[in-house]
Amino acid sequence: MRQLKAVIIDEAGMERTITRLAHEILERNRGAGNIVVVGIRTRGEFIARRVAATIERVERVALQIGYLDITLYRDDLLGKLEQPQLKGTEILFDITGKDVILVDDVLYTGRTIRAALDELMDLGRPRTIQLAVLVDRGHRQVPIRADYVGKNVPTSSAESIRVHVREVDQEDAVLLMHPETPEP
């Protein structure tokens, strides 16, 4: 069992953070004209929906939104005992020429993003791909950085970050958990 160390973002904080991310995305892209939003399953899917909803509200536009299941592109698939259940990629529009806002909950080693970039490149040729994450916890293993960061959280790699979203976990919160302690 992991014990809670700190609440990094609470319910109201989540709302504010996502609103700020949406405004940064709009500012950098000078509006939502060429933007599509793609969330990485599973938690990134919910963050992506909220970022997209905020952009839609501010700009009064309808955005195309899709979801990426990067399982087939993982680099640790072979030799892994627990094969993750495929949830499927759902991108029902052409990303070629678009500015793709790739959304995930936590940026950690960067390997998930590497896999997502490979899959996106196989789906088309976007004009740009920009990465938005709710939390950047450091410890990168590949040279990847985010364009939009909700919150930078210095962590030790023994700790873990849990992102809770209302749709699945009945609450919005980002929690920092202590390292796993062996059962007494």
Place this chain on the structure above:
Amino acid sequence: MPLHTRHLLGLEGMKREDIQLILDTAVSFREVLERPIKKVPPLQGKTIANLFFENSTRTRLSFELAERRLSADVLGFAASGSSVAKGETLKDTARNIEAMKIDMVVIRHSAAGAPHYLSRVIRSNVINAGDGAHEHPTQGLLDMYTIREKLGRLEGLHVCILGDISHSRVARSNIFGLLTMGAKVSVCGPATMMPRGIENLGVEVYHHLDDVLPRIDVLNVLRIQMERDAGRLFPSIREYHNFYGVTRQRLEKAGRDITVMHPGPINRDVEISADVADGEHSVILQQVLNGVAIRMAVLYLLSSMN
């Protein structure tokens, strides 16, 4: 949640949750087949040998395509013109190929049980691509996938398999799979094509097509296997067509919206009339496409079971 098996030898005795997992996983691969680049990398670095000791075009191409679309390396093998013609045993052939560091074997063989035997003498994952008149599990799975795609479910549907049940591995795999998934299954055909005791599997037996048509949701039409000397099982092709040929007229008379399937290759105007095969009831070409997705799912799921 992984499969409960390292090999896919047949659908007889296969757990319902395993079938469910394969069908659900295939949905994701079906999406991959719609992409501009129809290829994903999960089997990169794996080598798969396709041992086809018996002729096949569709199944072989389908497996090969599925393997390549998962980025596996593919070894082909056809019995004619190989060391098998020189008298090498199945065990030696397989062990020699396995010595070249392969990971999975897809086998088609005219002897029932050949894949099961192989799974005991080699270390690779073994997939049965048809063994004699015994089983053809990926065909059974792709048929179930196609039914589920068209009608939204399997549970509670009534599926009839029509034709030479005795000599059909497709029929057996369909019967086992569909019953496990909660469908009702009937078989229909002349008595000469009905194996004794078939009703003990839990299926209803019909000898008149017009009796069963008004009761069913899906009709799976088997091919008359002329190359297996099917001619001695009925007086003439014309007579077979008159009694068991699936025609538009017959389907309309049944008064139900029946989905028509066929594992291919079709004998047009023998077991199925051309206008039905090409008509709106038919899902025959969807079966072919879904076959690739099902085989991708099976290969992908088994690849992690070492």
